[in-house]
Amino acid sequence: MDAQPGLDDQYRRSSSWPLFVALGLVISELGVLFGVIPISVGGLVLFIGAIAAAVSEAGYTDRPWRLLAGLGGLLVGVGVLIAVTQASALAPEEVVGVFAKGFAQPPNGVVVRGISIIVAGIAGIVLALVGPQLATTHR
Amino acid sequence: MDLSAQLALTxxxxxxxxxxxxxxxxxxxWRTYTPLTSGGGVAGGESGYITREKPLGLTRWLTTVDHKDIGILYGVFAVISFAWGGLAVLLIRTELMTPAMDVLEGLGGEAFYNGLMTSHGITMLFLFGTPVIASLSNYFIPLLIGADDMAFPRINAIAFWLLxxxxxxxxxxxxxxxMTGGAIESAQTSWTMYTPLSIMQTNPGVDLFLLGLHLSGVSATLGAINFLVTIFSERNEEVNWANLDIFSWTILTQSALILFAFPLLGSAIVMLLLDRNFATTFFTVQGGSPILWQHLFWFFGHPEVYILVLPPMGVISLIIPKFSGRKLFGFKFVVYSTLAIGVxxxxxxxxxxxxxxxxPRIRLSFMAVSLAIAIPSAVKTFNWITTMWNGDIRLTAPMLFSVGFVSNFIIGGVTGVFLSSIPVDQLLHDTYYVVGHFHYIVMGAIAFAGFAAMYYWYPIVSGRMYQKTLARWHFWTWMIGSNITFFAMLLLGYDGMPRRYATYGDQGAPFSVLIQNLHIIASVGAFIMAIGTIIWLYNFVVSWYEGPAAGPDPWDLREYGMESREFEWHADRLETAITDGGSDDQSDD
Structure with missing residues (x-):
């Protein structure tokens, strides 16, 4: 419970994260369903960031960053899977080329959603990489 | 969406x-800011001890993981939802007092009526029923089983904040x-969201509605996992399976039902969203068929009824003995019946x-099992009556609501037995008879038990006692109002009035005068209940601030040999507060 100093330390029965886990899930569901990339990316980053922080605060991990990177990787995998469903064959060039469908006119909606989830995953991984540095300088 | 809009959103x-x-x-x-002051200052003047438990003001409520605070949050949320669902139904009932579309004409006519009806059903079941039970269980299950808190306090908070x-x-x-000039309308799918209608309504309001429902399902599932783990692994060493209280048993069973039912609803909703937005064919006539939706929906939907009714049954089984001066008759069999109903x-x-x-062969087996479920339900009913038999009855507000529960449950239950019979259902299906039947259960029984529990535990949560006369007024307005409304609905059903219609009698049917009269009677009952609800709200709010202190044993449970763990905890808390020379952390709850 006491791995990271924060709200949870001072107030035994408080945590900043649950509200943001919930908000993150709501925003990401909205973004992904309606295919609005900024909303789904923002929502998913908030969602996995808050999960990693809550898990770390609860003492299941020492630091949130590796879990955050893992969740980011999971999103990248899910996003790729969703996009690849739109490939006409499982040949390597088809699988790589499928992402172009997200930028075609009109764009393939499923690929757009896949890309948004991948971008969110990459953002999560980047956050996990720069986070420790930021946290050190901040404290 | 064009690039500038995307950029703006980014x-x-x-x-x-x-x-x-x-x-x-x-x-x-926070730690770098707080030592100088007592916190946010919103509730200034309280003792420094408080700041060790949780911060003050709005931050406390936004960040709390305390099961009691979360219970209160669920309660407030449930009351707001109840107001929304209640106002919706008052508009519906006002419209139905005349055969033609008139009262709601200016607000959107039939479409608005359909939206209200859909919203009323979903709100009362998912946003009032489930949360009001979660409110009671969050606050009291840890106290009843002697746990410090829920097993996963943060997940508990996440489950609430999704709602x-x-x-x-x-x-x-x-x-x-x-706001959108009618481009996005309220969902008009009715709470059952039957396909192909729910696929054909292209209105994005339905997508938002389905997402909301999906999230409420995630919330319920998270809560259920938490209760299962809490009751299994967080019990005080003195609490074993033999002396676990009846409310915890019902919450345990309910949580197991949620765990099996809600994920299925979530999956079915995702499939429906895919059908609506991605041209899949799970529930289309050419694809998986609309009947598949009904199977999936009701595989969730019927257990949902028991998800809603089992904890209220637990509440009744807990309260009736306290005010009858006798132990619950056949405790073991009430537990077995709970488990049997669950299965x-x-x-x-x-x-x-x-x-x-x-x-027809499938129908036959479902008729048999539906009839069979009357047996454990009847076991419970007889046990409640037998508990009261020759007891030292005290007709307090929680007891009145409990007796009201039993009475309404019998009518709702018996009409349910009739409906489970295939030939009767063939005639009464989709009529007001069904509406009357399930309202006797969800309003007459479930809501009555919810309010019984609120009255019973109000002294613990608020530290004060409500006004007893107003509570009696609340009970009698509800008891009379609900029976007027829902009995009129049963009669409407016998008269062939179909459910879900905004208008009636425009075919020149000979019985339309009788139907209109019954509709008027049903509406009068609804307004009587609305008055009772206002009395309740006034009573609870005013008593919260001005009610007399309830004391350690507001129901004289010790005198009747009916001590229970949550009231012992309450007495301990008051005693600790007095010896400390000040209010403790919960005194402002």
């Missing part, structure tokens, strides 16, 4: 995330309709589908 999202990050850095670095956005999404169509509830779903043309 900037907006960036600003939002930056605001979240700033709020978090402020919260997470307000879920509610906003479910109601979104009503807000967005005027059987998954084997009755197709009785909602007797008229869809499914195989």
């Amino acid at each position: 900037v907006l999202m960036g600003v939002f995330l930056a605001a979240v990050a700033m709020a978090l850095s402020r919260l997470e670095d 307000p956005p879920a509610a906003l999404l479910i109601w979104a169509g009503f807000f967005l309709d005027p 059987l509830s998954f084997g009755v779903w197709a009785h909602h589908m007797f008229t869809t043309g499914i195989d």
Whole structure:
């Protein structure tokens, strides 16, 4: 419970994260369903960031960053899977080329959603990489 | 969506995330700010001890993981939802007092009526029923089993915080309709969301509605996992399976039902969203068939009824003995009946589908199991009556509501037994008879038990006693109002009035005068209940601030030899507060 100093330390029965886990899930569901990339990316980053922080605060991990990177990787995998469903064959060039469908006119909606989830995953991984540095300088 | 809109949204999202990050850095670095003052100062003047438990003011409620606070949050949320669902139904009942579309004409006519009806059903079941039970169980299960808190306090908070956005999404169509000039309307699918209608309604309000429902399902599932783990692993060493209280038993069973039922609803909703937005064919006539939706929906939907009724039954089984001065008659058999209902509830779903043309042999088996579930329900009913038999009855408000529960449950239950019979259902299906039957259960029984529990535990939560006369007024308005409304509905059903219609009698049917009179009677009952609800709200709010102190044993349970763990905890808390020379952390709850 006491791995990271924060709200949870001072107030035994408080945590900043649950509200943001919930908000993150709501925003990401909205973004992904309606295919609005900024909303789904923002929502998913908030969602996995808050999960990693809550898990770390609860003492299941020492630091949130590796879990955050893992969740980011999971999103990248899910996003790729969703996009690849739109490939006409499982040949390597088809699988790589499928992402172009997200930028075609009109764009393939499923690929757009896949890309948004991948971008969110990459953002999560980047956050996990720069986070420790930021946290050190901040404290 | 064009590029500039995407850019604008990106900037907006960036600003939002930056605001979240700033709020978090402020919260997470709280320790560097607080030692100088007592906190946010919103509730200033309280003792320094408080700040060790949780921060003050709004921050406390936004960040709390205390099961008691979360219970209160669920309660407040449930009351707001109850008001929404209640206002919706008052509009519906006002419209139905005349055969033609007139009262709601200016607000959108039949479409608005359909939206209200859909919203009323979903709100009362998912945003009032489930949360009001969660409110009681969050506050009292840890106290009843002697646990410090729930097993996963943060997941508990996540489960609650999913609900307000879920509610906003479910109601979104009503807000967005005027804002978008009617491009987004309220969902008009009815709470059952039957396909192909729910696929054909292209209105994005339905997508928002489905997302909200999905989120409320995630919330319920998270809560259920938490209760299962809490009751299994967080019990005080003195509490074993033999002396576990009846309310905890019902919450345990309910949580297991949620765990099996809600994920299925979530999956079915995702499939429906895919059908609506991605041209899949799970529930289309050419694809998986609309009947598949009904199977999946009711495989969730019927257990949902028991998810809603089992904990109220637990509440009744807990309260009736306290005011009868006797132990619960046949405690073990009430527990066995609870478990039996839990198991059987998954084997009755197709009785909602007797008229869809499914195989008669399947219908037969579902009729048999539906009839069988009357047995454990009757065992409970007889045990409640036998508990009261020759008892030292004290007709306090919680007891009145409990007796009201038993009375209404008998009418709702017996009409349910009739409906489970295929030939009766063939005639009464989709009539007001069904509406009357399930309202006797959900309002007459479940809501009555919810309010019985609120009155019973009000002294613990608020530290004060409500006004007893007003509570009696509340009970009698509800008892009379509910029976007027729902009995009129049963009669309407016998007269062939179909459910879900905004208008009636325009075919020149000979019985339309009788139907209109019955509709007027039903509406009068609804208004009587509305008056009772206002009395209740006034009573609870005023008593919260001005009611007399309840003391350690507000129901004289010790005198009657009816001590229970949550009231012992309450007495301990008061005693600790007095010896400390000040209020403790909960005194402002």
